[in-house]
Amino acid sequence: MTETNQLVNYFLSHRKVTNELIHKISEKHYDYKPTETSMATDKLVIHMLNTFYGFAKTIKTGNPALIFKPAENIPEDLYDAATMLTEITAELLSEVTAEDLARSLDLSKIFGSEITGQQLFQMGMDHEINHKGQLFVYVREMGHIELPMYVSQG
Amino acid sequence: MTETNQLVNYFLSHRKVTNELIHKISEKHYDYKPTETSMATDKLVIHMLNTFYGFAKTIKTGNPALIFKPAENIPEDLYDAATMLTEITAELLSEVTAEDLARSLDLSKIFGSEITGQQLFQMGMDHEINHKGQLFVYVREMGHIELPMYVSQG
Numbered sequence: 001m002t003e004t005n006q007l008v009n010y011f012l013s014h015r016k017v018t019n020e021l022i023h024k025i026s027e028k029h030y031d032y033k034p035t036e037t038s039m040a041t042d043k044l045v046i047h048m049l050n051t052f053y054g055f056a057k058t059i060k061t062g063n064p065a066l067i068f069k070p071a072e073n074i075p076e077d078l079y080d081a082a083t084m085l086t087e088i089t090a091e092l093l094s095e096v097t098a099e100d101l102a103r104s105l106d107l108s109k110i111f112g113s114e115i116t117g118q119q120l121f122q123m124g125m126d127h128e129i130n131h132k133g134q135l136f137v138y139v140r141e142m143g144h145i146e147l148p149m150y151v152s153q154g
Numbered sequence: 155m156t157e158t159n160q161l162v163n164y165f166l167s168h169r170k171v172t173n174e175l176i177h178k179i180s181e182k183h184y185d186y187k188p189t190e191t192s193m194a195t196d197k198l199v200i201h202m203l204n205t206f207y208g209f210a211k212t213i214k215t216g217n218p219a220l221i222f223k224p225a226e227n228i229p230e231d232l233y234d235a236a237t238m239l240t241e242i243t244a245e246l247l248s249e250v251t252a253e254d255l256a257r258s259l260d261l262s263k264i265f266g267s268e269i270t271g272q273q274l275f276q277m278g279m280d281h282e283i284n285h286k287g288q289l290f291v292y293v294r295e296m297g298h299i300e301l302p303m304y305v306s307q308g
Contacts, residue, residue: 133287
C-alpha cells in the first residue's frame, strides 16, 4: 500500500507540472512546433498522456497488448484531456500491488527484453520527464516566462 | 555490487544520449538560447554535468555541503567537458554501496527534508532527463534533424 502510494506521489510530482504547462497553452498554439521536424504541441501532449495511461494499464493488468492503446473519448481541449487522463492514470497506479510491480512483462518486441512492472513504471516516469522538458521550451517560446519548477514539491 | 552497477548503467543509459547531443553542438552555438529568458546552451550543459557530479559526490561521501560544488578544471570545449564529467561521475557511482544509498542526507535546506542517497540518485536522474529533454529542442533548433532516442538501449 505504501509502495503504491509512493508510485502515485512520484507520478503526480511530475504530472502536476506537466498539467501546469498544458494549462498555459492557448488553442491558437495547439499546432505550434519549434521547427519543421518537431512534434506539434497537441500531438506531444496527447502522446505524453496516452503513454503513461497505457503503461499503467499494462502494469496493472499484466497485458502487454494494452501498452499503446490510447484512452477513449479524450476531450479536444488539452487541459481537459490532461485532467481526465491524469485522473484515470493515478487511479490505475493506486491499485497497483507489489505483485504487479514484480511481474515480468513480455515487451521484448518493443524494448528488446522482458521487463518488470517496476521497470516499466520507471520508464514511464523517464518518458514523461523527457517530454515535459521539451514542453518547457515550447511553452517558453509561446511567450510564457513564469514557469514552474520541473518537479512539484507540494 | 549488482545494485551499484545498475546505478551506473541507468546513469549512462541517459548520459550517453546527453553526450551525443552535446557532440552536435558547434562552438558558434554555445551561447544559443531559444528565447531571451532561456538558459544559454553552454550554461545548460555545464549545469547538467556539474549537478550530477555534485549529487554523486554527496551520495558517496554523505556530505551535503558538496552537492553544488562544481568540478575543477572543466575543459572549455563542451564535449570534452562532458567526457570528463561523465567519467568521474560514473566512477563515483561505481563505488556507491548499499549503505551509501540507504544513508539519510540532511538536505532540508535545499529540498525541504532529509532524503536518502537512493532518493538523491533518482532526483539526479530526473534532473538529467528534464534538461536533456530541453537540450533536444535546442539542438533541433540548431539545425540537426537526426537525433538519438531519448534513452540508449545499448
